[in-house]
Structures are given as structure tokens and as C-alpha cells.
Amino acid sequence: MVNAATTFTPVASLAGGALIGAAAVMLMAVTGRVAGVSGIAMRLFPPYADRELAGRVVFVAGLVAAPAVVLVATGRLPALTIQGNPLILVVAGFLAGFGSVWGNGRTSGHGVCGLARLSLRSLVATVSFMAAAMATVFVARHLG
Amino acid sequence: MVVVLQFAIGLVFGVGLVISGMSDPAKVLNFLDLAAIGAGAWDPSLAFVMAGAVAVTFVGFAVVLKRPRPLFAETFHLPTRRELDLRIVSGPVIFGVGWGLAGFCPGPAFTALGFGSGAAALFVAAMLAGMLLARWLANRPALSAIATPMDQFES
Numbered sequence: 460m461v462n463a464a465t466t467f468t469p470v471a472s473l474a475g476g477a478l479i480g481a482a483a484v485m486l487m488a489v490t491g492r493v494a495g496v497s498g499i500a501m502r503l504f505p506p507y508a509d510r511e512l513a514g515r516v517v518f519v520a521g522l523v524a525a526p527a528v529v530l531v532a533t534g535r536l537p538a539l540t541i542q543g544n545p546l547i548l549v550v551a552g553f554l555a556g557f558g559s560v561w562g563n564g565r566t567s568g569h570g571v572c573g574l575a576r577l578s579l580r581s582l583v584a585t586v587s588f589m590a591a592a593m594a595t596v597f598v599a600r601h602l603g
Numbered sequence: 604m605v606v607v608l609q610f611a612i613g614l615v616f617g618v619g620l621v622i623s624g625m626s627d628p629a630k631v632l633n634f635l636d637l638a639a640i641g642a643g644a645w646d647p648s649l650a651f652v653m654a655g656a657v658a659v660t661f662v663g664f665a666v667v668l669k670r671p672r673p674l675f676a677e678t679f680h681l682p683t684r685r686e687l688d689l690r691i692v693s694g695p696v697i698f699g700v701g702w703g704l705a706g707f708c709p710g711p712a713f714t715a716l717g718f719g720s721g722a723a724a725l726f727v728a729a730m731l732a733g734m735l736l737a738r739w740l741a742n743r744p745a746l747s748a749i750a751t752p753m754d755q756f757e758s
Contacts, residue, residue: 462636463629465646472648475623476655482616483656484663489608491673492680494616496710501734514609519713521613526717528614529621537621539715540629541722543705552712552726554701556733559709561741562694563682575660576681583687584695589635591699596635599704 462600463540480575490514493573496522497559558588605675617714623652626714628706635703694737701733 483494490511499515502508530536543551562584573581624630633639634649672678702708707715707726715723 462633462644464644465624465627465630465633465648467646468624468648469651472623472625472651473655475619475621475625476652476657477659478615478619478622479625479652480619480656480659480663482612482619483660484667485612485615486609487664487673487679488667488670489605489612489674489676491676491678493682494612496616496708496713497734500709500713500731501738504731504735513606517606517610518613518616521610521615522617522620522710522713523717525614525617525621525714526626529618536718537624538627538629539718539720540627541705541707541715541720542629542632543722545722545725548705548722548726549729551701551705551707552729553733554704555698555708555712555726556701556730557737558694558696558698558701558733560694560734560737562690562692562698573682574657575664578682580682580687580691584691587692588695588699588702591696592635592703593637593699595700595703596632597638600632600636601638 463538463542465538465540483575486518497556498563501560562588608675616710617717619656620711620714623655624648625652626711626718628711628715631702631706631708631711635706690741 486492486494499518502515503512503519526536541548574585620626630646630648633644633646636645639645668679668681698708705726707723707730709730712723712727712730716727
């Protein structure tokens with residue numbers, strides 16, 4: 460597999476990260492809930508434990524609509540390079556979905572909201588998924 | 604009103620993912636590839652995304668959680684779980700393997716849908732199937748001995 464080179468973007472990444480954090484803070488201020496995308500996505504499906512389905516649907520719709528907004532605002536879209544054949548994508552999606560719910564969330568729930576709340580559980584979760592992902596990339600890229 | 608706000612919040616989250624570069628799996632994989640440090644191909648951007656997000660959330664949560672209640676809910680729903688169990692490691696490890704294979708996690712997978720990517724649609728469909736299976740399994744009484752019930756307010 461040829462790996463697509465990417466450019467180090469400290470300023471854009473820091474600014475984008477700050478926006479992600481701002482969204483997490485706003486969601487807490489408005490709905491009182493942690494912004495974990497996996498939990499929100501999972502609860503799009505029944506059984507429903509509360510009456511907040513509409514809010515979750517529009518939150519996910521906002522995520523999907525975001526590239527269009529960036530395109531309109533800046534006139535261009537950043538790169539989107541997806542590597543891997545369909546089988547790998549399906550396996551990867553299944554594992555990522557299963558693991559995120561099995562571990563009660565991950566990147567945004569634990570990695571952002573959890574770490575910001577100084578939760579030990581979230582720190583353990585974040586270190587675990589980072590280590591597993593790095594090991595996976597190492598095996599796939601350098602031992603394959 | 605609250606629904607409009609939640610759409611706007613999803614939009615801000617998504618724009619953050621796109622601007623930060625997190626929506627591009629190649630960038631995520633180039634961060635995770637520590638062996639690339641020696642080759643000069645390592646992309647540390649993701650650490651800056653995390654730093655920016657955690658810093659803003661840390662300060663913002665401190666301010667928001669001082670308020671008596673959220674704008675459109677009775678109470679703040681914060682995770683109460685403190686104990687460390689098998690699932691808090693096994694779940695993230697399973698997730699990490701999936702993340703490392705494709706470079707997608709759930710948020711960026713949804714923004715990639717907005718790029719019109721068929722590959723992202725495939726990933727999202729498989730991801731939702733994995734989530735639903737995990738929720739079903741986690742709620743089996745027979746598994747309660749090895750796995751604690753799901754935390755309603757975490758994730």
C-alpha cells in the first residue's frame with residue numbers, strides 16, 4: 460500500500476480542535492450531555508431510553524453538512540484520502556463501532572470530554588485505543 | 604429551538620473536524636505511524652487537535668458546570684463510573700484496531716459522508732452494525748459477570 464503523504468498543520472489543527480472543544484462545551488451547556496459521537500450515533504436506533512432522538516438526528520446531520528459549509532465558506536475542501544479495500548473498510552468500521560460502544564465511547568467522549576474532566580477511566584481508555592491503533596498501523600504498514 | 608441549536612453544534616463539531624484535518628484518514632494514519640518519525644513522514648497534527656479540543660473543553664466545562672442546570676434540560680448528565688474494568692480496556696483496544704486499519708473514527712466518518720464518499724458510507728454502515736451488536740451483547744444478563752452494564756451518560 461502506498462501511504463499518502465500529509466502536511467503537518469499545527470495552526471489549522473489547533474484551531475479545528477478548539478472548535479471541536481467549543482462544540483462539546485456548547486452541547487453540555489445546552490443539553491447537559493457529553494458529546495460522544497459514538498453514543499449519539501448508537502442512540503439513533505431503538506430502543507429509545509429518552510425523548511431526545513430529534514436532537515441526536517440533527518447533531519449527526521450537522522456533522523454530515525459540515526464539509527458543505529466549509530466548501531461554501533472557503534471555496535475548497537481539504538483532502539480526503541481513504542486507503543484500503545472495501546473489505547478492510549467494513550472490518551475496520553465494524554471493529555471501531557463495536558469497540559466504541561463496548562468501551563462506552565472513545566475519541567470524543569473519552570479523549571476530549573473525559574480527559575477534560577480528568578477522568579482516570581477516560582485516560583486509561585485513551586491510552587488503550589492510541590496504543591492499539593499505533594500497533595495496528597505498525598503491523599499494517601511495516602510488517603505486512 | 605433546542606433542535607436548531609443541536610444542529611448548529613453538530614455543524615461546529617464537524618467544521619472543526621474538517622478544518623483540523625481529522626476528517627482525512629490519511630492524516631490520522633500518518634499520526635499513528637510512529638515508525639514514520641525516523642523517515643520524516645510523521646504528521647503530529649492530531650496531537651494539536653487533541654490539545655486544542657481538551658484545552659477548550661477543560662476551561663469551558665469548568666464554566667458551564669457551575670451553572671445550576673443546562674439551558675434545555677433538568678440536570679447535567681455526567682458519567683458517574685469510576686471503577687476500571689475489563690471493558691474500559693478491551694473496548695478501546697478493539698476500537699483502536701479498527702481506527703488503525705482505516706483511519707476513521709465515528710465523528711470523521713460522518714463528516715466524510717458529507718464529502719460524498721462511498722467508502723465512508725460503507726464504513727459508517729459497518730460501524731453502526733458493530734455498535735448495535737456491542738449494545739445488544741453488553742445488555743445480555745449472562746455477560747454481567749464479566750462486563751458491567753453500559754453507562755447511560757458516558758460516551
